[in-house]
Structures are given as C-alpha cells and as structure tokens.
Amino acid sequence: MLAPFLIMLREGLEAALIVGIIASYLSQTGRRAWLPAIWVGVLLAVALSLFAGAAIQILANGFPQRMQELFEAVIGLVAVAVLTGMVFWMRRAARSIKAALHADIDEALSHKGSAGTWALIGMVFLAVAREGLESVFFLLAIFQQSQDGAAPIGAALGVIAAIVAGWGFYAGALRLDLRRFFGWTGIFILLVAAGLLAGSVKALHEAGLWNGLQERIYDLSRILPETGPLGTVLSGLLGYREAPTLGEALVWGIFLAVTLTLFLRPHAGALPVRPQTAGRK
Template sequence: MLAPFLIMLREGLEAALIVGIIAGYLRQTGRREWLPAIWVGVFLAVAMSLFAGAAIQLVSAGFPQKMQELFEALIGLVAVAVLVGMVFWMRRAARSIRAELHANIDEALAYKGSAGTWALIGIVFLAVAREGLESVFFLLAIFQQSQDSAAPIGALLGLIGAVGAGWGIYAGALRLDLRRFFRWTGVFILLVAAGLLAGSVRALHEAGLWNGLQGRVFDLSRTLPESSPLGTVLSGLLGYREAPTLGEALVWGIFLAVTLVLFPRPPPEALPARPQTAAPK
C-alpha cells in the first residue's frame, strides 16, 4: 500500500505543481479568462490515461499464461525505465521548469482566437498526460507483481493527497520543501524500481525466455514468508522475495549500486564552472 501511495503522491504532486505554475502565472499576468482551458487539458489527460490503462488490462486479459508472464515482464521493464527517467529528469529540470512553462504559455497565448486556447490546452494536456501515463505503467507493474490487496487504496489516497497538497501550494496555505521531498521520494522510487526489475527477471523465467542463474541465494520461507504481514509490506515496497534466485539478486543489487551512486550527484547544469587558468606568457 505504501509504494503505490508514495508513487502516486509524487506523480500527482508533479502534475499539480505544473498546473499550479500555469494557473498562477495566468492569474499574476491578468489573464484569468484562460483558466478554464487548464481544466479542459487536465480532464482530457486524465481521461486518456484511464483509457490507456483499461485498454492495456483488457488486451492482456486474453493472453495465454506464457504470454501474460512475458507481458508482465515487459510492463515491469517499461515501468523501471520510466521511473528512472522521471527521477533523474526531475533532478535536472526542477530549477528551470517554471521559466520554461512561462515561456511556453506566452508563446501559446500569442496566437489569436481559438488557436491560443487550444495551444494552452495542449501544454496542460501534454504535461499532465505524461505524469498520467507514467502512473499507469507504475501501477500496472506493482499490481501485477505485488500481493498487497490494499495497493489500489494506497494509490487513490496518494492521488488525493497530491491534489490537496497541490492546491495548498497554489493557494499559499502549504509550504513544502520540494527539493528535499523529491530527493527522498526519488531514493524510495529507485528502491521500488529495483524490486520491479527483479520481478521482471522472474517473469521472464516463467515465460521461458530466461533460464540462467536460477540458484537460490537464500530461503526465508519459514522465517519471513511473503504471506506474512511484514513480508507483504516488504514485497509491496521493495519487491522482496522469500527465496530469490541469483539472477534476481544480481540485477537488484547492480541496479541500486549504479542508480544510488549517480542520483545524489548534481546534474551537469549544476556543476560549478572550472576556473580559468592564465595562459602562459
């Protein structure tokens, strides 16, 4: 429950911040008449994300068992790629996203008539739809690999929390250290991604496409089974398995060793410029 809650809280807050930046800029520049276009863009993006998720679920339901395992592996791999891309993108873009959005709004509203309205709707739609589609892949992967029956409730609560936090930030009633929030949730999401990656390796084996490194690293089925309360929580959070194979353990460890070393480093734009040395005379 906690993993989908935090993922949807982060994804929803990213979308809410973007919408809040756009709405705040329109209000500050005396263009309130354009505000309804924002909600049109949000509605279209949410509808498209829900439709995409339902379509993927309906299509996959008719697959045979082997194909379903392959589909689960592919969804997990896509989710991992998007999770990592999202975490590192936000680290790099956080400083410039406001200025870029303001420039895009000014450019869109430079069009006359309905063209400006549709351009603004398009900006909001693309921003929110990106977060929505990311959430679809995350939730599909987590629901397929986790035994936590409360995961959908956690996702819904995370989304509600994100909407409330976004509104509080927009109205000035809530102050949140966004830099620290995205840093720590980024570390948590990388841990979740590592579990999804290990689960994808297991699904590839069950689909008959990966049969290497199948030796058991350990077996905690009696000490800490996945069906226990703590095992269920760890499974939902970190992709815990009571008896992981060597292949699953390797991809989990290598993934975290790489991403948790690279993530704390400042992005290239934030690195200080190298001091100039005087040319020899």
Template structure:
C-alpha cells in the same frame, strides 16, 4: 500499499506542481479567464490515462499464461524505464521548470484567435498526460507483481493527498521543500524500481525466456513470508522476495547501486546568474 502510495503521491505532486504553476501564472498576470482551458487539458489527460490503462488490462486478460508472464515482464521493464526517466528528469528540470512553463504559456497565448486556446489546452494536456501515462505503467507493474490487496487503496490515497497538497501550494496555505521531497522520494522510488526489475526477471523465467542463474540465494519463507503483513510491505516498497534466485538478486543489487550513485552524485553547478531564480522554482508557486 506503501509503494503505490509513494509513487502516486510523487506523481500527483509533480502534476499538481505543473498545474499550480500554470494556473498561478495565469492568475498573477490577469489572465484568469483562460483557466477553463487548463481544466479541459487536465480532463483530456486523465481520460487518456484511464483509457490506456483499461485497454492494457483488457488486452492482457486474453493472453495465455506464458504470454501474460511475458506481458508482465515487458510492463515491468517499461515501468522501470519510465520511473528512472521521471526521477532524473525532475532532478535535472527542478531548477528551471517554472521559467520554462511561464515561457510556454506566453508563447501559447500569443497564438492568434482560437489558436491560443488550443495551444494552452495542448500544453496542459501534454504536461499532465505524461504524468498520467507514467502512473498507468507504474500501477500495472506493481499490481501485477505485488501480493498486496491494499495496493489500489494506497494509490488512491496517494493521489488524494497529492491533490490536497497541490491545492495548498497553489493557494499559498502550504509550503513544502519540494526539492528535498523529490530528492528523498526519488531514493525510495529507485528501490521500488529495483524490485520491479527483479520481478520482471522472474516473470521472464516463468514465461520460459530466461533460465539462467536460477539457484536460490536464501529461503526466508518460514521466517518472513512474502505474503505476510511485513513481507507484503517490504515487497511493495523494496522489492523483497522470500526466496529469490541468483539472477534476481544480481539484477537488483547492480541496478540499485548504479542508479543510486547516478542520482545522489552532485548536480553540475550552473552559472551564478541562472541559479538565483532557479532556486525558487519549486517552492515559490
């Protein structure tokens, strides 16, 4: 439950931050009449995400057992790639996201006639559909690999809390140190990604495509079973396995060490002149 909650809270806040910046800029510049176009873009993005998730579920349901295991592995690998792209994109773009969105709005509304409406809808759609499609891959991978029956509820709670927080930020009633939030949730997301990667290696073995390094490193099934209350939490959040193979442990540790090192190392400093406005981009929404 905690892993989907964390990921959907983070994804939801990213989407809410983007929408809040766009809506706030339109309101501040006296262009509030364009807000319906923002909602249309959001609606289309949500519809696309739901359609993509349902289509993937329907397609995979007809696969034989080994093909389903392969599908689980592929979805897991894709989810890890998208997770890492999300984490590092926000780490890099946090300093300038507000400036870029404002420039994009001005450019979209400079289009003649109805072109401005479609340009704004397209801008909002692309910005929010990215978050929605990322969420589809995350949730599919987690639901397939996690034994936690409460995972869908965790995802729903994450989305709801993100929506409330996003509205609070937009309305000026809530102030969050978003840079710190995205940094530390990024660390937790890397642990989730490491667990998904190890689970995908296991799925490859069950699909008959990976048979190396299958020795059991340890067996804690009687002490801390993966399907128990604590084991379920550890499995969803940190990728815990009660009897992992050598290949799963090796992939988990190598990926975790490399990703944490890349993520936590200092960001290259930008020129002083560009740093001042960028420092306000995540908090001054």
C-alpha cells in the same frame, strides 16, 4: 499499500505542481479567463490515461498463461524505464521548471483567437498525460507483481493527497522544500524500480525466456513471507523477495549500484542555492 501511495503521491504532485504553476501565473498576469482551458487539458489527459490502462488490461486478459507472464515482464521493464527516467528528469529540471513553464505559457497565448486556447490546452494535456501514462505502467506493474490487496486503495489515497497538496500550493497555504522532497522520493522510487526489475526477471523465467542464474540465494518464506504484513511492506518499499534467485539479486543490486551512484552525485558545477518551496509568496 505504502509503495503505491507514495508513488502516486509523487506522480500526482508533479502534475499538480505543473497545473498549479500554470494557474498561478495566469492569475498573477491578469489572464484568469484562460483558466478553464487548464481543466479541459487535465480532463483530456486523465481520460487518455484511464483509457490506456483499461485497454492494456483488457488486452492482457486475453493472453494464454505464458503470454501473460511475458506481458508482466514487459510491463515491468517499461515501468522501470519510465520511473527511472522520471527521477532523473526531475533532478535536472526541478530548478528551471517554473521559468520554462512561464515561457511556454506566454508562447501559447501569443497565438490569436482560439489558437491560443488550444495551444494552452495542448500544453497542459501533454504535461499531465505524461504523468498519467507513467502512473498507468507503474500501477499495472505493481498490481501484477505485488501480493498486497490494498495496493489500489493506497494508489487512490496517493492521488487524493496529491490533489489536496496541489490546491494548497496554488492557494499559498502549503509550502514544501521541493529539492529535498524530490530527492528523498527519487531514492525511494529507484528502490521500487529495482524490485520491479527483479520481478520482471522472474516473470521472464516463468515465460520460458530466461533460465540462467536460477540458484536460490536464501529462502525466508517461513520466517518472513512476502504475504505477511512486514513482508508486504518490505516488498513494496525495497523489492524484498522471500526466496530470490541469483539472477534476480544481481539485477536488483547492479541497478541500484548504478542508478543511486548517478542520482546522488552532485550536479556538475552546481552552486549552493536556497531551498525551493512550492506555493505563492
């Protein structure tokens, strides 16, 4: 439950920050009449994400058992790719995202008549849809690989918390050190992605496509089962496996060694700056 909550909080918070920056800029520049276009873009993006998730799930239910294992592996690999890409994109873009959005808004509204409205809707739609589709792949992967029956509740609570936080940023009632927040959650997401990657290797084996490095490193199923309370938390947070194979452990360790090294290294030529905060002054 904790892993889906934190992931959806971060995904939802990214979308909420983007929407909040756009809405705040329109209000500050005397263009509140354009605000309804934001909600049209948000609703279209949410609808697309829900449709995509339902379509993929319905398609998967019609597969035979071995194909379902392959599908689980593919979804897990896609989720690892989008989560990792999201972490590194936010690491690069966090400092300039506000200025970039302001420039995009001015360009969109420079069009005459309804063209400006549709340009703004499209801008919001693409920004929110990206977060929504990333969330779809993550949730499909975590629901397929997780033993935690409360995972959907955690995901829903994460979305609700992100919406509340987003409104707080827009209203100026909430401030957050974005650089620190995205830094710590970035490390957490890389840990979750490593667990999903190891789970995908297991699914590839069950699908009959990977049969190497199947020696068990240890078996803690009687001491710390994945279905137990602590095992469920460790599985969601750190990718814990009660009886991992050598292949699963290798991809888990190699992935973390590479991604954490790249993520934690200082920005090239970066100078110390004051922590960024969200919310209007």
